[in-house]
Amino acid sequence: MNHPHYILLPVNSFFIALSLLLAFLLNLFPWGNVVGVPDFVALVLVFWSIHQPRKVGIGVAFVMGVLMDVHDAVYLGENALAFTLLSYFAISIHRRVLWFPPLVQSFQVFPLFLGVQLIQLAVRLLLSTDAHFPGWLFFLGCILTTALWPVATWLLLAPQRRAVDKDHTRPI
Template structure:
């Protein structure tokens, strides 16, 4: 049985024509997210890359904040930060750490790939749920990197890397709040967003 539209809900448009589209309301009344400025995106990536050279990274369970920031921008600005960016910065970290060439590059690229694959799902949720969804991505990419390292080097480095992956994912809501801050300020000061 086909239902006819309710004539009471029909409104007249600008030119006196009836329109059902004028009665539609958006699902989310919040303004659309504005794109991050490219200078801000690359400044954060380069700044965190420089911070990653500090000796606190020698502590085995230390979170990998460069990987976190690259994954964040792969989710929110995939046109600017992509798997190629993750691979290049992974190689930079391999050279800096004097480890096996490609070990960090593999982990960074796998995390970027997982983030891009899950992007449509992740953008529907808040930062905490995003972190829960990304937990297997971070753990499995680091596990793949560690297994290849153990196979090539002939030694198992232990399970401390698991703490690093967990701490990195735990920092996802903090990174989300900090890196979205400029866009939220723009939305609050924009007179057309109300």
């Protein structure tokens, strides 16, 4: 309780769209067979679903999931289903998560990122005839995505923070 809660400026819808686009472009990088690549789209979706549930919700998550399905060339609807459920559960816990500092928040959003990977793995294992379990290192991605949570919180809330020094020429 030593950390004060700052009043943030309203978020710009253009900034939300830009952050989702940048997250999508980060997921488009040719990571190859690198184990444990964080899911940047899931990270940004959870962030905005928690901080702005009226602007970024299940519909945006579905569209981003379909885009990721097309890019990853996986079963159409795999990422859409995972991201839709991710957004739903993020919205359902958004009031509780916002009471904690970003490091503690990361422990609360970890089950969401783990759930996304479990859903994607389940769809692949159920629908493919030659699918096999990829190993436990497959779940390293959700751990790294969770580790990026405090950094993403700091970056995505930066435009909304008020200036520390008061400037009397600014209206706010």
